Every structure is written in structure tokens, then in C-alpha cells.
Amino acid sequence: xxxxxxxxxxxxxxxxxxxxxxxxxxxxxxxxxxxxxxxxxxxxxxxxxxxxxxxxxxxxxxxxxxxxxxxxxxxxxxxxxxxxxxxxxxxxxxxxxxxxxxxxxxxxxxxxxxxxxxxxxxxxxxxxxxxxxxxxxxxxxxxxxxxxxxxxxxxxxxxxxxxxxxxxxxxxxxxxxxxxxxxxxxxxxxxxxxxxxxxxxxxxxxxxxxxxxxxxxxxxxxxxxxxxxxxxxxxxxxxxxxxxxxxxxxxxxxxxxxxxxxxxxxxxxxxxxxxxxxxxxxxxxxxxxxxxxxxxxxxxxxxxxxxxxxxxxxxxxxxxxxxxxxxxxxxxxxxxxxxxxxxxxxxxxxxxxxx
Ligand SMILES: C[S@@+](CC[C@H](N)C(=O)[O-])C[C@H]1O[C@@H](n2cnc3c(N)ncnc32)[C@H](O)[C@@H]1O
Numbered sequence: 001x002x003x004x005x006x007x008x009x010x011x012x013x014x015x016x017x018x019x020x021x022x023x024x025x026x027x028x029x030x031x032x033x034x035x036x037x038x039x040x041x042x043x044x045x046x047x048x049x050x051x052x053x054x055x056x057x058x059x060x061x062x063x064x065x066x067x068x069x070x071x072x073x074x075x076x077x078x079x080x081x082x083x084x085x086x087x088x089x090x091x092x093x094x095x096x097x098x099x100x101x102x103x104x105x106x107x108x109x110x111x112x113x114x115x116x117x118x119x120x121x122x123x124x125x126x127x128x129x130x131x132x133x134x135x136x137x138x139x140x141x142x143x144x145x146x147x148x149x150x151x152x153x154x155x156x157x158x159x160x161x162x163x164x165x166x167x168x169x170x171x172x173x174x175x176x177x178x179x180x181x182x183x184x185x186x187x188x189x190x191x192x193x194x195x196x197x198x199x200x201x202x203x204x205x206x207x208x209x210x211x212x213x214x215x216x217x218x219x220x221x222x223x224x225x226x227x228x229x230x231x232x233x234x235x236x237x238x239x240x241x242x243x244x245x246x247x248x249x250x251x252x253x254x255x256x257x258x259x260x261x262x263x264x265x266x267x268x269x270x271x272x273x274x275x276x277x278x279x280x281x282x283x284x285x286x287x288x289x290x291x292x293x294x295x296x297x298x299x300x301x302x303x304x305x306x307x308x309x310x311x312x313x314x315x316x317x318x319x320x321x322x323x324x325x326x327x328x329x330x331x332x333x334x335x336x337x338x339x340x341x342x343x344x345x346x347x348x349x350x351x352x353x354x355x
Contacts, residue, residue, distance in 0.1 A: 001043070001059040002204075003028075003036040005237040008187060011045035012063040012245035019046040020249070023054075026088065031206045033234050039207060040088050053092060056082035057207050058196050061189070061241040068240075069096035072193050074105025075112065082197075082207055112194045116172060117222070120198060120213035122335050123174025124227055126150070129215065129336050141342070144332035149258065149287055149347055152331055154178050156351050159326075160283050162253035168243035168274065169260035173199030173236070179254075180235035187248065189241035199238040203231045216338035244269050248277050256285040259333065259347060261313070262292045267301050268316060275320045275354060284322055284352040286313065289333065289345040310348045322352035 003023070010017045027040040043052040043059060052061050055076055062068040069076075073096045077089055084092065121129050126148070130141035145151070153175055162184045167176040170188030172195050179186040180203065190196050201210035214222035241247045243257060244264060255274040261267045274284050290300075290309035297303040302312025310329055317324075333345040 001038045001054050001057065001239060002031070002237045003038060005059075005187065005239070006043065008185070008237075008249055009043075009059075009061060009239065010246055010249045011047060011050055012061055012241060012247065013045070013048050013050060014246070016045050016047035016050075017246060017249075021045055021052075027085065029057075029207060031204055031233065032209075033204075035234065037204075037206050040085060042091075053088065053095075055084050055088060055092070056197055057200055058193060059239040060193075061239050061247065062191075063242075063245055065095055066097050068191075070100050071105065071108065073100050074102040075109040075193055077102075078105075078109060079197075109194070112192060114214075114216065116192070116194045116198050117214040117216065118335065118337055119171045119174075119195065120202065120210075120227065121215055121225070123150070123172050123177075124202065124229055125213070125215070125225055126334060126336075128225070130334060132339075137342070141334055141344070144334050144344060147332060149331050149333045149349060150174060150178070152328065152349055153256075153258065153285070153287075156285060156326065157182050157184070157254070160254060160351070162283065164252040165254040165256065166248055166252050166274075166277060168247075168255065168257045168270075169263070170199060170238060171195045173203045173238055175256060175258055176236045176238065177203045177229055177231035180232045181230055183232060183235055184254065186236045188236065188238045189243070189247055190238075191240060191242055193240055196238045196240050202227060202229050203236050203238070204233045215336075218339065244273055246273060246277060251277050251279040251282065253279055253282045254285065255282075258285070258287050259289065259345075261286060261288045261301070262290050262295060262309075265295060266299060267295065268299070271316055271320060275322065278354045280354055282354050283325065284317070284354060285350070286317075286352070287331065287333070287347045287349040288313070289347045310350075313348070313350065317350070317352050321355050323355050324350055325353045326351040
């Protein structure tokens with residue numbers, strides 16, 4: 001966490017947000033931009049007395065920290081390149097529930113690494129991946145990339161020209177990098193620890209640069225591909241946080257939830273949280289393939305009423321004072337799992353303006 005990011009963040013507990021957060025820094029480093037980066041330490045909220053750890057440069061701004069550590073403690077303790085110091089390892093272990101199962105966590109870390117690499121390819125290397133001459137669908141995929149969700153997002157950001165932004169469910173940070181290139185001060189956040197660590201390494205080069213990623217082939221085989229990230233790292237930072245809780249100290253010009261709303265247990269709450277963090281006259285950008293995996297049907301937008309998801313999103317947004325500024329209900333979103341398995345979604349994309 002950049003030292004300067006503290007003033008842009010708030011305690012995720014809904015009753016807090018009045019007092020600024022403070023940091024007790026245990027280890028620090030300097031990013032290539034010359035900015036001060038907290039590598040390890042504790043961030044505190046004077047309102048509720050809550051403490052949020054920073055590990056390997058990643059702030060865990062999570063209200064239910066114990067619940068988070070149940071799933072992520074092993075991931076963090078077993079980081080090969082950036083393991084926490086002894087005192088931090090003890091602090092984290094003391095905050096995790098007693099029944100935390102480290103074996104389960106190690107297994108999920110392996111899965112997550114693969115997932116993080118797939119997103120690195122999707123965010124930063126999609127032109128090359130889609131142009132694979134051995135793939136019979138390469139022409140179709142190259143055409144999809146030319147008008148895909150990332151191309152659309154870049155155009156929209158150029159039109160909206162936000163001075164500040166939140167990228168909810170940022171994964172490895174591709175959209176935040178695009179926003180930073182346009183000099184929008186951006187906080188990208190995600191609940192996946194390894195994704196946020198990868199975003200910080202790819203975009204900020206901290207704690208160390210991420211120069212390559214794994215493009216998986218058959219089984220466990222992979223090719224290492226060089227990673228080139230276009231960004232202005234001074235304008236971005238990344239933290240672990242939930243999109244269902246407030247993250248920003250004050251409202252921003254643009255809030256984004258790209259391919260996230262159909263994954264959270266309470267989509268209406270996500271919408272409320274995005275709107276609450278958007279300036280009046282600011283914009284909210286939402287895209288989704290509406291898979292609704294693991295979301296109870298009565299929580300889907302339009303699920304209880306039997307309404308189509310795109311219509312339900314627009315009416316839920318209108319109820320919250322959002323007006324459609326631009327929309328396209330069929331935008332390609334291409335995601336490569338491994339060399340023989342691609343997913344091509346057609347996502348609904350809407351840019352709202354907050355009235
Ligand atoms: C389908 S991926 C989309 C990632 C990225 N926006 C993209 O379109 O490539 C969804 C992301 O949301 C994250 N996520 C899931 N629930 C979340 C939550 N409640 N708050 C923040 N991020 C969340 C996941 O870890 C994952 O990185």
C-alpha cells in the first residue's frame with residue numbers, strides 16, 4: 001500500500017468513515033516511481049478500533065478479517081517470494097479462526113495461481129493470445145478482441161475523463177492500468193489476495209516487478225510469456241477489499257464493476273455501494289455476462305420478478321438515480337483458460353451517469 005493511499009481509503013465498517021485511517025509501518029520500501037510503499041504493518045480505524053494488516057505490500061481492508069483469513073491464511077503464510085515476517089505471521093495466525101484448515105488453503109492457492117495467470121493473459125496479452133496461428137478460431141477471436149470489453153472501456157474512459165476512479169473486482173489490474181494511463185487516480189480492489197499482489201507487481205512493480213506470466217497449455221504445462229503493462233503507476237494502487245463495503249474515503253468520478261455483479265451474494269447491495277461512492281454527475285460502469293453462479297435466484301437482479309437481467313439492471317439503477325449514458329448489450333469478453341479452452345462471453349455493458 002502506498003503511504004499516500006491511506007487518505008483515499010476508509011474503514012469498511014458501515015458505521016465508520018468519519019476518522020482518517022492511520023498506519024503503523026513495520027517495513028517499507030520505495031517503488032520505482034520514488035513513492036513510499038508500506039510492505040508490512042497495521043492500518044487502524046480510530047472509530048471502531050479495527051486493525052487491517054498489510055502483507056507483502058497488500059492491505060487487507062476487510063471487515064470480517066477472521067472470515068477472510070480462514071480462506072487465505074495459508075496462501076499468505078506460504079508465499080514463496082514474499083512471506084510475512086515472523087511477527088506478522090503470528091499476528092495473522094492469532095486473528096484466524098481456530099478451525100482454519102491450512103491444507104485446504106494450500107490447495108486453493110494452487111488453483112488461484114492458475115486463475116491469476118489466466119487473468120494476466122486476458123488483461124495484458126490478449127492480442128497475442130487471440131492471434132495464435134494454430135487455433136482454428138483465431139480470426140474470430142481477433143475480431144472479438146477488436147471490439148471487446150477492454151477496448152470499449154478504454155474508449156469510454158477517454159470520453160468520460162475521470163479524475164478519480166474505483167475498479168471493483170479489479171483482478172490483476174488491467175482496467176486500473178488503463179485508468180492510470182489517463183491520469184485518473186485509481187484504487188483497484190478485489191477479494192483475491194494473489195490477484196491484488198499480481199496487480200501491484202504488474203502495474204506498480206512492487207514489491208518486485210512482474211515481467212512474465214504463465215500461459216497454460218495441456219495439463220500443468222505452460223509457456224512463460226513476457227508481460228508488458230501500459231500504465232502510469234503514480235496514479236494507481238491496489239488493495240484487498242470487498243465491493244460490498246465502502247472502500248473510498250470520499251466519492252470518486254467513476255466507479256467500475258467489470259464482470260462482477262453476477263458473482264456477489266447481494267447484487268443490489270453492490271449497486272448501492274457503487275452509487276454511494278460516486279460523485280453526483282459522475283459515472284458508474286457495469287458490465288456482466290449474468291451467469292449468476294452461486295447467487296441465490298431471489299437475489300439476481302430481476303430473478304424474483306422473472307425480468308431479464310439487462311432490464312432489471314437498468315430499472316434497479318434508475319431507482320438509485322442512475323441514467324443510462326451509453327450501452328451495448330452484446331460486448332465480447334474473451335478469456336483463455338488454457339491452450340485448448342477459451343471462453344467467449346457476450347456481456348451487457350452500461351455506462352450510467354449519477355443524477
Ligand atoms: C470474473 S472476475 C472479473 C475480473 C475483472 N474485472 C475482469 O473483468 O477481468 C471477478 C473478480 O471479482 C473478484 N470478486 C469476487 N467477489 C468480490 C467482492 N465481493 N469484492 C471484490 N471483488 C470480488 C474475484 O476475485 C475476481 O477477481
